[in-house]
Amino acid sequence: MPEVLEAPAAATMLDDHGAHAPRTNAAGRLLAVLDAFGPRSRALSLSEISRRSGLSLSTTHRLVHELLSWGALERDTNGRYSIGVRLLELAALAPRGLDLREAAFPILDDLHHRTRGNVHLGVRNGLEVVYVEAIRACATHPTNGRIGDRWPMHATGTGLVLLAFADRDLQEEALSRPLERFTPLTITDPAELRRKLAQVRQSGYAVAVGQITLPDLVVAVPVYDPFGDLAAAISVVVEAARAKPQVLVSMLGDASGEITRRLAAQSGQRLVRSMPRVRGFAGGHGVPATA
Amino acid sequence: MPEVLEAPAAATMLDDHGAHAPRTNAAGRLLAVLDAFGPRSRALSLSEISRRSGLSLSTTHRLVHELLSWGALERDTNGRYSIGVRLLELAALAPRGLDLREAAFPILDDLHHRTRGNVHLGVRNGLEVVYVEAIRACATHPTNGRIGDRWPMHATGTGLVLLAFADRDLQEEALSRPLERFTPLTITDPAELRRKLAQVRQSGYAVAVGQITLPDLVVAVPVYDPFGDLAAAISVVVEAARAKPQVLVSMLGDASGEITRRLAAQSGQRLVRSMPRVRGFAGGHGVPATA
DNA sequence: ACAGCGCTTCCGCCGGGCGAAAGGAAGATG
């Protein structure tokens, strides 16, 4: 385990992911309650929340009920607590969240049907990717890729793209911490990863094999907002055996451009010229294909 | 320019929807900051948040930065604040939220492609419906129906279903408050609505015309969880002219059953027998497709 | 230059909230 670099003072947080240290700050206590919930723990009893947040039972009790009456938490039939729809309503307002999804969805759906692969729309958050949309081919790939999933950047297609086009010091920070291994093929060597990123930066897209799930190949490209800034990345995951990477790159390139266009339409913004472009794919006249 | 009113101390909540009064409670202040955001105000400056929440500027400042460092808020390039992806991550954990969406999506997507209509998945929250998924036919129906949208129950297909099968006293509460009118056809008479609900209860589905958008017809059916409890409602909206309600009812009935089955599979639950059923449609062998 | 606005920081006083502890409900174990 790496020592904590951010010096968050000592604390006893049992967070599901790993970080955060809201400590004895007032608002922090409220957030600690929310932090108690995670993918592995969607429904918690009061005392579980208390233990996980490190707050006394009575404090937890009051806070939980405050959140309850506001709608941030709900109580199921067993008396356990879970995240409430009010939070979904709020989250839907995130410009980089379901808003982005809204613009991208039809294109991603189309991509999904044409490639029969898993399609992801991811944005960078800190040093990780968060999926804002994920369309899965029926049964394959058990739980991989859901909305709200958070993954390290080095092992995902979208992450590689987002990292490659991020600030240099952010890249360095990402490279300087331990790179988790998911399969024998996962890139965990900083030098190799650095080479990979350069390649992504140069070609304008990422292709990777078996980084998280073994028999799979992922292709990812960046998505730009109407101002020409990197907004997100989209990827398609298919079985490596039946993959035609160049075709996928081309389709993704078209899709990315289309999403940017729809983002512009949505916000009433005018497109900025000279948008970065995917190389090795003659921009523009992709197969339109409506369902 | 309006003179600075100096925050009249009393509750000056300018909530986007209408209610809530968190007032001087501690946690309430934090939530008031979040409440400042709404569909009409996704990006706010600090002082806007301050005004909307009724909190002093310095308090707002501190709270906002606390939320910022936790990831609940993000700061865009103009320095304005908006909802952050961390909240999306949290919201994705809601059992009645994106979790439910996850199970329902393939079925809804299929429904969308077969009917070419707008498909909604809604759950009840208080006296309103919140959409957990919404798939829109391309350009039609401008902004109607997005994830996280909140609508009164009496005017939406999903709402009618959810209300019809809710507790009697909840129905009464909903009927006892003013029923907003959206079009000349919107049902706003409690007596008429009561009749409508009885009809929905009896038939097992709802059909309504022009409740929110004029030339449209909506068909909705309930969705049950594996325990046989009402979990959500799904609906399809199409132009009234080209609608074949009975076909839609049949397709929706099948879809609903399928969603329940997937929910069961997802949670490892066994299906409870004797699930309520959509009447006037011989369960199971629905007419496949018409496009 | 000045004025107006919005963001940030500081600080002292005050009251909201913390947590120990006790009470209560419900289930497990003997």
Added chain:
DNA sequence: CATCTTCCTTTCGCCCGGCGGAAGCGCTGT
């Protein structure tokens, strides 16, 4: 049936975290 455990709920007094007034700063527009 008694007892033990676990979890939830409520109360209460003391204390310290946080509230907000005010001042400082950096914009932008006239």
